[in-house]
Amino acid sequence: MALVEPTAREAGQDFIRDIVRADLASGRHKSVVTRFPPEPNGYLHIGHAKAICLSFGIAEEFGGHCNLRYDDTNPTREAQEYIDAIERDVHWLGFDWGSHLYHASDYFEQLYAWAEDLIRAGKAYVDDQSQDEMRATRGTLTEAGTESPYRGRGVEDNLDLFRRMRAGAFANGARVLRAKIDMGSGNINLRDPVLYRILHTAHPRTGTAWCIYPSYDFAHGQSDAIEGITHSLCTLEFEDHRPLYDWLLDNLPVPSRPHQYEFARLNLTHTVLSKRVLTELVRSGHVAGWDDPRMPTLAGLRRRGVPPAAIRDFVKRVGVAKANSVVDMAMFEFSIREHLNKKAARRMAVLRPLKVVIDNYPQGQSEEVEALNHPDDHAAGTRRLRFSRELYIERDDFKENPPKKFFRLSPGAEVRLRYAYFITCREVKKNEAGEIVELRCTYDPATKGGNAPDGRKVKATLHWVSAADSRTAEVRLYNPLFARPDPNPADFAAELNPNSLEVIDDARVEPTLAGRNSGEAVQFERQGYFCLDADSTPERLVFNRTVGLRDSWAKIAGI
Ligand code: ATP
Ligand code: MG
Numbered sequence: 001m002a003l004v005e006p007t008a009r010e011a012g013q014d015f016i017r018d019i020v021r022a023d024l025a026s027g028r029h030k031s032v033v034t035r036f037p038p039e040p041n042g043y044l045h046i047g048h049a050k051a052i053c054l055s056f057g058i059a060e061e062f063g064g065h066c067n068l069r070y071d072d073t074n075p076t077r078e079a080q081e082y083i084d085a086i087e088r089d090v091h092w093l094g095f096d097w098g099s100h101l102y103h104a105s106d107y108f109e110q111l112y113a114w115a116e117d118l119i120r121a122g123k124a125y126v127d128d129q130s131q132d133e134m135r136a137t138r139g140t141l142t143e144a145g146t147e148s149p150y151r152g153r154g155v156e157d158n159l160d161l162f163r164r165m166r167a168g169a170f171a172n173g174a175r176v177l178r179a180k181i182d183m184g185s186g187n188i189n190l191r192d193p194v195l196y197r198i199l200h201t202a203h204p205r206t207g208t209a210w211c212i213y214p215s216y217d218f219a220h221g222q223s224d225a226i227e228g229i230t231h232s233l234c235t236l237e238f239e240d241h242r243p244l245y246d247w248l249l250d251n252l253p254v255p256s257r258p259h260q261y262e263f264a265r266l267n268l269t270h271t272v273l274s275k276r277v278l279t280e281l282v283r284s285g286h287v288a289g290w291d292d293p294r295m296p297t298l299a300g301l302r303r304r305g306v307p308p309a310a311i312r313d314f315v316k317r318v319g320v321a322k323a324n325s326v327v328d329m330a331m332f333e334f335s336i337r338e339h340l341n342k343k344a345a346r347r348m349a350v351l352r353p354l355k356v357v358i359d360n361y362p363q364g365q366s367e368e369v370e371a372l373n374h375p376d377d378h379a380a381g382t383r384r385l386r387f388s389r390e391l392y393i394e395r396d397d398f399k400e401n402p403p404k405k406f407f408r409l410s411p412g413a414e415v416r417l418r419y420a421y422f423i424t425c426r427e428v429k430k431n432e433a434g435e436i437v438e439l440r441c442t443y444d445p446a447t448k449g450g451n452a453p454d455g456r457k458v459k460a461t462l463h464w465v466s467a468a469d470s471r472t473a474e475v476r477l478y479n480p481l482f483a484r485p486d487p488n489p490a491d492f493a494a495e496l497n498p499n500s501l502e503v504i505d506d507a508r509v510e511p512t513l514a515g516r517n518s519g520e521a522v523q524f525e526r527q528g529y530f531c532l533d534a535d536s537t538p539e540r541l542v543f544n545r546t547v548g549l550r551d552s553w554a555k556i557a558g559i
Contacts, residue, residue, distance in 0.1 A: 014320035016054065016261055020062055020231055029230045032064035035102075036090070037220070037234075040070050041077040042275035043290040043297040044089045046311065046332070050266040053315040055233050056095035067227055068097035072105045073219045075203040083204075085290065089298040093308050104219045105205045107226055111214045112166065114222060114252045115177055115195055119158045123251055124195060125151055126161040127178050134176075137183075138191055144184035145191040151180065165198055168211045172198050177212075181247060189244045193217055221245035225254035232260040236324060266318060267326040270480035270487070271296045277489050286496055287481070293533075293544045294481045294500050304478065305521035305531030305546035310339040326486065336547050340521050340529045345373045345380060348418065348463040349509040349524040349543075351475055353392035355438045355467065358423065361389040366466070369419045369449070383512055387420045390467035392508045394526075397462045398439060400428055407459035409439070416461040418525065422447040463525045470508040473541040476533065477502040507543075514541060521546045 023029045034055040038044065044052075059066035068090060072078050090097070118124035127134070127150045139145030153161075162177055164170065177196035185191055195218040200211045220241075224232045239262045249257060267273060273296060281287050281295070290297050293304035301311065314335035318327055348371070366388035374380035393409065402410040409415050414424040427440035446453055450461070479500050487495035509524075513532070516522065521531040528548040535542045 015322065016231070016233060016263060016320055017058060017061075019261060020058055023230070024062060031230075032059060032062045033067070033228050033230050034059045034064065034233060035067040035069050035224065035227060035229050036097075037069045037071045037104075037223075038086050039074070039077075039275075040072060040079065040082040040086060041074070042082060042279050043085045043295075043299050045273050045275070045278060045296045045298065046268065046301065047266040047273035047296075049093060049298060049311050050315045050318065051233070051235070052090060052093055052095060053312055054263065054320060056090075056097075058231070058233075060095075064230075065100055066095070066097060067100040067102055067229070069102040069223060069227070070104065071216065071219065071223075072103050072203070072205065073214055073216055075199065075201045075213065078204055080204060085299060089302075092302060093298065094312060102223070102227060103205060104214075104223050105203060107219070107223055108206060108210055108214070110226065111219060111222060112212075114254075115214075115218070116159065116162065117252060118179065118195070119162060119177075120155055121251065122155060122180065124158070124177055124179050125153045126158050126165070126175050127151075127192075128175050131173060134194075138188065139183070141188070145188075147183045148178070148192065151192070162196075165196070165212050166210070168200070170198055172200055174198060179244075179247070181244075187240055187243055189217070189241050190247065193244055217241055217244055218248065221249050221258065221260070222252065222254060224258035224260075225249060225256050228256045229258040232258045234260060234262055235265040236262045236322070237265070238262055262322070263320045264322060264324045266315075267324065268296065268332065269326055269329045269485035270482050271329070272482065272487055272489050272492060274489055277492050280492070281481075284493070286493065293476070294478050296481075302519060303534065304544050305340075305519060305529060306336050307339050307343070307521070310336045313339065328485075329480070333547050337529070337549070340523065340546065342376075344521050344523045344529055346371075346375065346525055347510055347513055347522045348385070348465055349473070349475075349507060349513065349527065349530070350392045350394050350463065350465050350470075351504055351507045351524075351527060352395040353465075353506065353508045354395040354398055354436065356391045356393050356423070356464070357438060357440050358389050358391070358443045359426065359440050360442045363389060365389065366468070371419045385419065385510055385512075386466045386469040387417075388466045388468055391417070391464045392467055392470065393417075393439075393462050393464050397460075398425070398436070400436065408462060409460070414458050416447075416450050416458045417464045418461050419450055420448075420464070421445070421450070422452060422458055463527075465508045465510050467508075469511050471511055471514055471541055473507045473509045473513075473543055475504040475507045475530070475543045475545065477504065477545045509541065509543070513543075514538075523549075 036052050036055045056066040127148050137146040176194045178192040181190045183191045194215050196212045199213050202208050242260050291299035291303045293300050314332050366386050368384040369387050370382045371385050398409045409425050411425050414422050421443040423441045423443045425439050425441050429438040431437050481500050482495050483497040516532050521529045524530050529546040530543045533542040533544045
């Protein structure tokens with residue numbers, strides 16, 4: 001499948017790329033094979049984008065390939081919906097696994113055979129202890145664990161019990177297979193870790209063939225070995241698991257010897273990058289779904305109008321390091337803004353309309369004015385907009401009693417309507433409640449196009465739409481999902497920003513906005529970047545604000 005947006009990507013500089021480069025130079029590896037191993041139990045988020053850009057990026061830069069491998073060892077949490085979403089999102093981000101699509105479940109038979117090998121070598125045993133007993137005897141960071149009374153079981157006994165586990169002779173939780181390593185190890189992962197557990201649950205791919213499933217740790221390194229992964233890249237929380245992976249690889253007749261390298265996870269302010277929390281947000285209805293534009297999921301960002309190139313660029317700027325850190329959301333928005341500023345077409349939309357009537361413009365008359373689609377890109381061309389006697393401007397662009405430096409419209413003031421004419425406010429109309437409902441203005445017919453032949457200047461240029469030709473639209477303004485920069489994931493519901501979504505339902509937009517592709521962002525002049533939402537119908541346009549024009553985070557974060 002073709003890349004969504006081909007870009008030239010040259011190899012970057014970071015400690016992992018340095019290792020890859022050295023391994024290729026020394027001949028340790030002839031080519032590089034990486035993998036991205038999602039568990040299909042949720043949608044991908046921007047943290048995953050970092051892992052994807054790294055593993056797929058390195059494969060691409062060094063002429064190797066990257067496998068997409070589902071870590072589908074826990075059938076209770078996996079679903080086809082997640083598999084479909086993962087593939088859509090990786091492609092959207094601009095990467096492709098070609099024919100290299102794999103599943104840990106493809107290796108269940110091989111993994112089982114290797115487990116028997118360990119038993120035969122006296123390196124694994126069936127433990128009859130309950131989960132609670134095992135937890136109680138595991139020890140702590142400072143105290144050694146206690147050996148299981150079943151640890152001394154003979155090979156034949158272990159083989160027989162393990163085969164009966166596979167055959168379905170025992171209930172869930174009755175027994176497990178454990179590696180026999182060292183209950184006194186300083187690394188808890190080496191204290192006889194569980195390799196297999198009984199789970200009488202059908203698997204999306206293997207159906208009812210299995211009622212025992214390998215642990216994530218038992219599947220991970222061996223799957224890498226089967227696929228000939230040269231550089232197995234994952235986040236720092238797996239660093240302490242590496243000795244176990246290495247122990248398994250050293251003690252099994254695996255076809256290759258992968259090496260794992262760990263890098264820091266991406267953390268972002270004002271959001272939570274944890275599938276568990278994101279799943280809870282969806283289930284509890286705090287957001288409208290996985291693709292709610294407030295979500296840090298790739299599906300949410302796409303719906304919000306964020307271009308995939310901006311995500312790749314952001315990930316590149318963040319870089320790959322070994323120390324965990326939290327990246328300011330402002331940095332992500334900077335990347336988004338930078339891309340959209342170059343690419344997005346300009347349009348006029350009035351979010352909070354205030355009616356303007358041009359008294360000296362003839363009733364029933366209208367005319368076309370020409371507007372630029374992009375001020376810096378003349379190839380983007382122009383479009384024609386209808387100017388007429390009744391218009392809308394932004395409510396905020398008028399003040400009856402303007403403070404000193406307010407140069408926009410006020411009684412007696414003259415401003416430019418972009419691409420059209422100079423207008424002057426002559427009268428303010430109010431309703432019984434004293435609210436301003438209409439401005440009566442005059443225009444200067446000599447200023448067509450927005451310039452005065454006598455050279456007089458105005459200090460403000462306002463966007464506008466014609467009352468008769470504009471379309472009403474719903475506009476959804478998104479604010480951070482979490483008000484504080486560092487929400488506590490343990491109590492995330494209490495940390496949600498009650499104002500994360502602001503809906504305007506009577507915005508007015510120029511008619512050219514009706515026929516656009518959803519997801520493709522445009523700039524509403526002087527407002528920000530917006531895209532048509534998939535909820536739009538021919539009768540009702542719905543827009544999402546992708547990002548404002550300026551950095552609003554500095555204010556939110558108090559910096
Ligand atoms: P969670 O902990 O939120 O459930 P996960 O890491 O368990 O997420 P996986 O599907 O197992 O989700 O992740 C696939 C890969 O993405 C893993 O290799 C993991 O290291 C990587 N990854 C997950 N979150 C991040 C992150 N925030 N930054 C960088 N890489 C990440
Ligand atoms: Mg995981």
